Amino acid sequence: MPSAIFEKALTVDMNNSSMRISVAADLNLDPKSLQLLPIFHFADISNSNLSRRFDIYSAEGLLFPDFSPPRFQMDSKYKIGHFLHNADVFFTLNKTSGSSLPPLINALEVYSLIRMDNLTTDSDDAKYIKEVKTHYNLAQRNWNGDSCSPREYSWEGLTCDYSKSNQNPRIVTVNLSTSRLRGGFAISFMNMTSLENLDLSHNNLTGAIPDYQLQSLKFLDLSNNKLDGPIPDSILQRFQAGSLDLRLEGNPVCSNVKDTYCSKKKKKTTSTVLIAVIVPVVLVSLLVVMGILWKLYWKGKSGDDEDSAMYEEETPLHIDIRRFTYAELKHITNNFQSIVGKGGFGTVYHGTLENDDEVAVKVLMETSIAESTDFLPEVQTLSKVHHKNLVTLQGYCQNKKCLALVYDFMPRGNLQQLLRGGGNYSLNWEQRLHIALDAAQGLEYLHELCTPSIVHRDVKTPNILLDKNLVGIISDFGLSRAFNDAHTHISTAAAAGTPGYIDPEYHASYQITVKTDVYSFGVVLLEIITGQPPLLMDPQTVHLPNWVRQKIAMGSIHDVVDKRLLDQYDASSLQSVVDLAMNCVENAAIDRPTMTVVATRLKGLLPAVSSEKQSASATPRRTYSMDSEIPRQFQLMISGASNGGSSFQSGYTNGMSQTSLFSGR
Structure with missing residues (x-):
């Protein structure tokens, strides 16, 4: 011990x-x-x-x-x-x-x-992956014990091959994307002879790219680092031969390189033999294809004319952002092929603009402004507000065919998905605090720095999006309303928002204030702490703030913490965040803090978390922690x-x- x-x-x-x-x-x-x-x-x-x-x-x-x-x-x-x-x-x-x-x-x-039926990790792989752990100081990861055995407790970010039942499992995938890696490359990767996929993207790696002469390696993602050294010939040769998928975009080494491994789009390399087979087939069918394309051209031309006619029939909004035609939306979404989200508002599609920027296209269910109560407020709000923690509206589409909004695409999805265990990634305590601060700063901007002030009215974890660096971005302004300083509240005809997040005073009186958002944000904070939904079945429906109060009253504050944190958090910061969240969900709006106070208190917690994390080896900190090998x-x-x-x-x-x-x- x-x-x-x-x-x-x-x-x-x-x-x-x-x-x-x-x-x-x-x-x-x-x-x-x-x-x-x-x-x-x-x-x-x-x-x-x-x-x-x-x-x-x-x-x-x-x-x-x-x-x-x-x-x-x-x-x-x-x-x-x-x-x-x-x-x-x-x-x-x-x-x-x-x-x-x-x-x-x-x-x-x-x-x-625990009775283990499977064998332990190959001794060489176990040795080299532990060297990687030491090299990058990955003390916060769940990397203890055997890396592949038992399967239920294999290390986060690793994929092991168990196909050969009589042999020790081998490590075939290492994913350390967005893991805050610093410094040069760990040479140990080069000794893992079964490694097929290595993802070190979105870190702060520096220096040259090592000569990875691993014949097993099929995928190497080093994008979005700070690599400035030359690209070894052996890697380039394997890439050109099609045996290695290489990704280097976002590195200084790509400043003077135009090849596809330095751009977001990947070319599909084709061998000379395959081309020799395909070319005769293409020549034979060329006349047929030309005939089909000729028909499609006139059909598309007719469709474009039809869309242009519908474009003119709707009165344009007098705002300074791009207006897309329906034909343009079809083109950038590849005919609405890739769905990234659905909801009561409609469907969200992935798209790519002419400059290769990725966007999310939200197509509303309604097809006219008269039918939609969300479209106009969202367009008007987002065309005026600009903040790093508020989603950027690239444009809109308005005609009889559809109503749509075009935003920046957020590759990490939304906060609810990560808190509920979407994918294999789990947020640590410091990341959760950063995301909470991001959302608080976005709301503070709406409440304090916009004239008139704006109330979001639908603050919830699905509406907090995450970019590639896990920066929290507030989205979905369909319910937002603005009010002048002369008014303390706005009365609305009916309650709006999502069950579990609605301010009790607003629910009773339909009068919104900035404190309406503060209450919803308090519920979001409790979700960040507990990993639980706003309404739980326990076995009857229980509101999350009440569930937290009951748990603390019956036991300890640590009983409410998300088990996926593996008890790796600072006890004093946990106490502060729980206190802040419970302050935000006070029944009376007058007892809740402003978003400025909330953001200030969250910001004050982060330096303490970071500094304690850096000095943990020198000075013991009062932390409720445990061995992170398996959950408590x-x-x-x-x-x-x-x-x-x-x-x-x-x-x-x-x-x-x-x-x-x-x-x-």
């Missing part, structure tokens, strides 16, 4: 004679086959010369009789091969009759035995009993539970 663990201890009052620790296994562990190994850690650092002796019991009987923890030394107690078989076990530390001091404990680990699988409860029958309960006090000194695995 790390020595810092032994610098703190949990004990009971001098009048108490017993300490009881209850351990409850999570539901994902099968109680029928459960085999638990407890390990107790002790170090008595008190200056007292009085004796401290106690017996340690489990639910099945005495484990360690008459134990006396050594003073100013570390000692761990466990029994090899002695497993407990109950999902709800408890341990009791009883003061002996000859002891002057009550029992204490510094840490408790409880291991669950046990819940702990500690209580003490005195000779007189009074009791002591650990619980939620000043944001820190006294169980926070324990690490459960």
Whole structure:
């Protein structure tokens, strides 16, 4: 155990004679086959010369009789091969009759035995991937234990090949995209002879590109780094031969290179033999194709004329952004081929403009402004506001064929998708705080810096988009409304927004203020902390703020934290964010902070997170953390009993539970 663990201890009052620790296994562990190994850690650092002796019991009987923890030394107690078989076990530390001091404990680990059927990772691959971990200081990743075994706990970002049942699994894919890598390349990658896909894009890698002479490598993505060195001939030759998919766009090395590996569009290389086969076929069918194209040309011409006629029939909006024709939308979306989202408003398609910029095209269900209540407010709002945390409107389409809005495309989807486990990527605590600050700054701009002020009215995680660098961007302004300083609120005919995010005062009176957005943002903050939806079935429908209050009241603040964080977060910043979120969801609008206050408080948390992260190796920080090898699988409860029958309960006090000194695995 790390020595810092032994610098703190949990004990009971001098009048108490017993300490009881209850351990409850999570539901994902099968109680029928459960085999638990407890390990107790002790170090008595008190200056007292009085004796401290106690017996340690489990639910099945005495484990360690008459134990006396050594003073100013570390000692761990466990029994090899002695497993407990109950999902709800408890341990009791009883003061002996000859002891002057009550029992204490510094840490408790409880291991669950896992039978592994598959073999461990190939020894060379295991060695080199651990060298990569050390090279890039990937301490925050879930990279502990064996990299591929067991399969359920394989390292994040790795894909292993288990196809050969009698051989050790090999690492075939390493994805460290957007992992804040710095410095040069880890040479260890070049020694992983089974590696097929390597993605190091969107980092801060510098220097030259190494000579990767791995015949197994089929895909190498080094885009959006700071690489300025030459491209090795061996890599270029494999790329030109079609055996390696190379991506280098967004690097200084591409400043004077025009080849396809330095652009977003990828050419499909074709061998000479294949061309020799295709050319005769093309020549034979050329006349037929020309006839078809001639017909399609006149048909398309007719369609363009039809679209132009519809374009003229609608009165244009007098705003300074591009107006697309329906034919242009069909072209940039490849005839509306790629759907990236759907909702009550309509469908969102992926598209590419003439300059290769990627866009999202939101086609509304309604086909006229008279039918749509969202189109005009969104166009008018986004044509006036410009902020790095608000989505950019590239243009719109308005004719009898359709109503559509064209935005910048956000490649990382929306916040709800990442919080609910979309894909294999999980946001860490610092990333979540950054995204929360991004959204807060966007709302602050709408509330404080726009004239007149703008209320979004539909702040929720699906409307917080994420660009390639995980910057939070607020979108969907169809419900937004502006009001002058002379008005404290606006009355609307009906409630608008999404269930779970609606301000209780607004829900009752239909009167919106900037505090309407603050309430919704508070729910978003709770989603960021918990990973839970705004409305839970538990088993009845429970509103997320109430669920958080109940969890904290019944146990610890740490019980509400998203399990995907693997308990890797700073306890003090967690407490601050929970307090801020609960402040935002106060029932009375007057009790809620402004978005300026919210943004300021979130901004104040981030430097502390970053600085503590950098100095963690030098100075122990008070963090509720655990070994990140697997998610926490046990819940702990500690209580003490005195000779007189009074009791002591650990619980939620000043944001820190006294169980926070324990690490459960």
